[in-house]
Amino acid sequence: MDFIEEKMTVEEVAALAGPSEALASSVRELIDAVIRTQMDGEAMEDARVHVEQATKLLRERELPGSFGMRYGNTLRAWGNSVIGLRNAMAPPLEVTWNDDGTVVGHAKLGAAFEGPAGYVHGGVSALLLDQVCGEAAAAANRPGMTAQLTLRYRKAAKLGPVRVEAEALPEGESHKTKVVGRLISLVGDAEIVCVEAEGLFILPKAVREYMEEMNLETHL
Amino acid sequence: MDFIEEKMTVEEVAALAGPSEALASSVRELIDAVIRTQMDGEAMEDARVHVEQATKLLRERELPGSFGMRYGNTLRAWGNSVIGLRNAMAPPLEVTWNDDGTVVGHAKLGAAFEGPAGYVHGGVSALLLDQVCGEAAAAANRPGMTAQLTLRYRKAAKLGPVRVEAEALPEGESHKTKVVGRLISLVGDAEIVCVEAEGLFILPKAVREYMEEMNLETHL
Secondary structure (H helix, E strand, O other): OOEEEOOOOHHHHHHHHHHHHHHHHHHHHHHHHHHHEOOOHHHHHHHHHHHHHHHHHHHOOEOOOOOOEEEOOOEEOOOOOOOOOOOOOOOOOEEEEOOOOOEEEEEEEOHHHEOOOOEEOHHHHHHHHHHHHHHHHHHOOOOOEEEEEEEEEOOOOEOEEEEEEEEEOOOOOOOEEEEEEEEEEEEOOEEEEEEEEEEEEEOOHHHHHHHHHHOOOOOO | OOEEEOOOOHHHHHHHHHHHHHHHHHHHHHHHHHHHEOOOHHHHHHHHHHHHHHHHHHHOOEOOOOOOEEEOOOEEOOOOOOOOOOOOOOOOOEEEEOOOOOEEEEEEEOHHHEOOOOEEOHHHHHHHHHHHHHHHHHHOOOOOEEEEEEEEEOOOOEOEEEEEEEEEOOOOOOOEEEEEEEEEEEEOOEEEEEEEEEEEEEOOHHHHHHHHHHOOOOOO
């Protein structure tokens, strides 16, 4: 596992979080614009020049690989595909861990999340549910990696706002956690349960030992 | 369903495909750079200015909603989250329909697809498998929307090249198709089966009627 210890202070991380979030948010708009533009090839080429200039600036100094999991005074998984602060493909899903053990995420799914015309891609629902179910296991102090995930699609979810919720079930061993979740489409005042999920999350032995050794108590 | 008929000629679509693909590919690099940059907040702000200029150019004329499914002389689902030509969050997965009925996709999963540190996000595996399993149903002339998908995670897949394959099983009714698939991590010469999938795809009655009426024989 690429856990990386770092020395950054809480203030240094906070100072980096602002521009990181603003940049990722701008790139998210760009992803949307690329899909929806009706401009011609010439305009796209002009846009591409700007994109490459941005990339060049950022690549002047960069990590050799993925972001990984950075811990020290804060814990950062900024590259995560669903919640990563720096990841423009993440909707992002805004996740809250409630006191009652439930975990709830909100996102507005736009053009980039399309499968069937006008609807959320079935795999995108799976992506969000995997994350929220995994967090629910972690919120119950029983973190793990996905071992099994079953998704039942009840209704097609229209592109737009969704709520994703999950909770760990009390049964089972401490390192094998069952979680149930659902993805709810929010259309006006209506709440439509579109996808139901059932997950099994297991913390591999090697990771358990590693976390004990590193005195890490936090979630993956 | 947002099926949209369009009059574009094959040549017009081809002329638009080149710059679209080049632009999406550049934005993919940008997404990666945003995650991995080690530049400071000021450089990120400079990059953001370029990004916003690109977005502004593209938004001068744009579709009111998502890309949808456009048909006429060609069939285009350029916004699709996994294979969309215009979608920069798509890896993209390059999918081939083989003569023997199997469907195979290849992608290189970089920093944007991270879940556990250094590994493919479990939900990303689900996303890709949903797409390829759905295409396998379509390749068997029994297209449908995902009704159920079960994913079994055997090993964690390292970030890097993967192959995703699926095939429809002959059993069942024509509008309810069972599909099996797997995601294989390619590490050097080794092929590691990391995730196994079992899916059920159903073509809703309303869509069947619509497709008959529109004389559409193609996949979702």
